[in-house]
């Protein structure tokens with residue numbers, strides 16, 4: 433999914449991911465196959481400043497498509513108390529359950545993000561997504577599956593809860609998807625170069641660099657990606673019902689009606 437492009441794999445299919453997580457030949461250690469651990473895009477240490485700033489350690493967190501990422505482990509070791517990890521691959525869920533059996537803050541469940549009816553409405557403070565919306569956008573049922581997932585995310589979050597999305601998707605593609613019917617968000621956008629680019633620019637002492645960008649309806653104005661493979665981070669606050677209603681009122685229409 434580098435640069436937001438879908439390859440021929442069906443990234444939304446359990447069979448694809450089960451094979452990838454089972455086989456040491458299907459995935460090199462660098463891609464997380466055969467019981468290795470692998471983080472797509474960014475690691476906890478790079479994301480930590482943002483997470484600590486917007487998410488109290490007592491938050492109940494849902495990790496979508498956790499894979500064999502060490503993000504949840506990093507968060508638990510750093511004081512986060514309750515992280516529910518889900519993935520469509522039963523293979524990776526078994527591996528991660530075994531690896532983290534001594535960390536009670538982490539639970540693992542096999543689940544499809546398109547149907548999370550197991551969980552009640554407004555039952556999480558935060559939903560974290562690193563690469564899973566991107567996988568859904570490369571699935572056979574895209575973009576419908578991705579829309580179903582986002583509707584579920586909105587249902588599961590309490591008002592003012594946070595959907596934190598780490599993705600290759602630029603605002604032009606992701607903002608319309610986020611603002612689909614039934615989801616109302618206030619969105620802050622950040623951009624973070626790939627770890628490789630950070631290493632190159634810092635000449636050996638990587639310094640995670642994250643920039644906040646102004647977001648308009650058409651995306652952030654006047655910015656140029658220094659690293660063309662940069663990741664976008666969307667911090668989306670779910671608007672409370674009153675706030676969402678306010679946003680839908682067109683002042684001109686109201687004036688004309690009076």
Ligand SMILES: C[S@@+](CC[C@H](N)C(=O)[O-])C[C@H]1O[C@@H](n2cnc3c(N)ncnc32)[C@H](O)[C@@H]1O
Nearest residue numbers: 449471472497498499501519520544545562563
């Ligand atoms: C690109 S990987 C990201 C893994 C991990 N979040 C990370 O940052 O390293 C996408 C993950 O989404 C999972 N996935 C794909 N489709 C899914 C679905 N419909 N429901 C739940 N998980 C899904 C895959 O099994 C895979 O682990």
